[in-house]
Amino acid sequence: MPSQRKHPARHTAPAAAPAGVVYGLLADAPRWPVLLPSYVHVERVDFDGAQDSLRLWHLRHGQVRCVLARRVLHPRERRIDFELTDPLLPGAPTHGSWNVSPQGGGRCLVTLCQDAAAASGQGPDMLEAQVRAQLAAVVEAAERWDRLDELLLSFEDSLHVTGSPEIVYDFLYRIADWADLVPHVERAEVTEDVPGVQRAVLHTSDPGTGDTGVVESVRLCFPAAGRIVHKQTVTPDPVAAHYGEWSLEPDASGVRVACTHQVMLREATPAPGAGARPADARRHVREWLGRTSTEALTLARWHAESALRRLR
Structure with missing residues (x-):
């Protein structure tokens, strides 16, 4: 069976927050609904300390969607690899990763990479916009770390x-x-x-x-x-x-x-x-x-x- 065509997107943004703080925000998914505007509810189905499975309810184009996520956490490298599956679009998972790089002076660079199958319903422009919006929301939330x-x-x-x-x-x-x-x-x-x-x-x-x-x-x-x-x-x-x-x-x-x-x-x-x-x-x-x-x-x-x- 031929492999599905992919739409890749990669964006990086600076954050005025320590790398450990940003990584902690990304790892602690059940707190996202109060920190990140698009998330309605997050349930952690299982977690063994290195990998977890999540059910994510989020707002997409004004509609509530539920996706399943499997993540591998790399705290030492401050990287999280993930796979997202939409039950309404079986067989078209989205793969990606979050990477947080320290820059000194209490600052860091945050990178989001996402690779969606063409059958996922996300065209290249839509995926680019989604990645930019997710990245901006995480940076905005992280930069409030000292006032939380x-x-x-x-x-x-x-x-x-x-x-x-x-x-x-x-x-x-x-x-x-x-x-x-x-x-x-x-x-x-x-x-x-x-x-x-x-x-x-x-x-x-x-x-x-x-x-x-x-x-x-x-x-x-x-x-x-x-x-x-x-x-x-x-x-x-x-x-x-x-x-x-x-x-x-x-x-x-x-x-x-x-x-x-x-x-x-x-x-x-x-x-x-x-x-x-x-x-x-x-x-x-x-x-x-x-x-x-x-x-x-x-x-x-x-x-x-x-x-x-x-x-x-």
């Missing part, structure tokens, strides 16, 4: 529900109904062209400040696992990126329901109603997102426990 302690915020809100996990999950899944059920949601527009992949536009209001806004997000629903992950694609100030997950853990008396948040703050953007210090923005976002997620959690519990009372 101030800009990144992670937290969780949870409660226990004495009721059916299925009813709790159904409430969280039916985000289209939240305008009638959740006080901070004024209007919800939801599409689900692919089962389990929701695009949601929520028109919200913050009772604490009176501010209104529009939030757009992608939600990946995994009912068998009791999980819904979400990545905001349009965020209100002072949030630059917001990635989170609703998760259910059934137990003997009901279910523990948790909402986790990973947030990247915008730089030098004052929080509404607060000062311009990073600490003010962190406190505002923690209180605001905590209030809205706790509101939804409380209503989910009310629905599940009310259903249980009716059965009794």
Whole structure:
């Protein structure tokens, strides 16, 4: 069988960050959704310390695509070799590598090479643009390395529900109904062209400040696992990126329901109603997102426990 024609692309960009920092960002794929705009969710399927397998959900031309990745990590050489397979395009894998070269003075060069089969649906111009965009996003994220302690915020809100996990999950899944059920949601527009992949536009209001806004997000629903992950694609100030997950853990008396948040703050953007210090923005976002997620959690519990009372 003749070999498939390939479209190669190779680009290099300087980064004002140590080589070890950039390599660490590339190796730690599960953190990409909060650091790199195009990634919605990353699951590490297996990892033996030198090789890993990933499921990557990312936005491509406005559509959510899932690809499978196999990677070989070379920390000493600061190189990662990868192969990407799109289940919708079997037999047309994309091969490539990331290389990070120290340049001294806390700087480095980052190179992305990608070699896609012609049958992959990526023409030469499209592949070139994709490689340049990926490289630029990694460099931009890496160059914030010395400010990430101030800009990144992670937290969780949870409660226990004495009721059916299925009813709790159904409430969280039916985000289209939240305008009638959740006080901070004024209007919800939801599409689900692919089962389990929701695009949601929520028109919200913050009772604490009176501010209104529009939030757009992608939600990946995994009912068998009791999980819904979400990545905001349009965020209100002072949030630059917001990635989170609703998760259910059934137990003997009901279910523990948790909402986790990973947030990247915008730089030098004052929080509404607060000062311009990073600490003010962190406190505002923690209180605001905590209030809205706790509101939804409380209503989910009310629905599940009310259903249980009716059965009794």
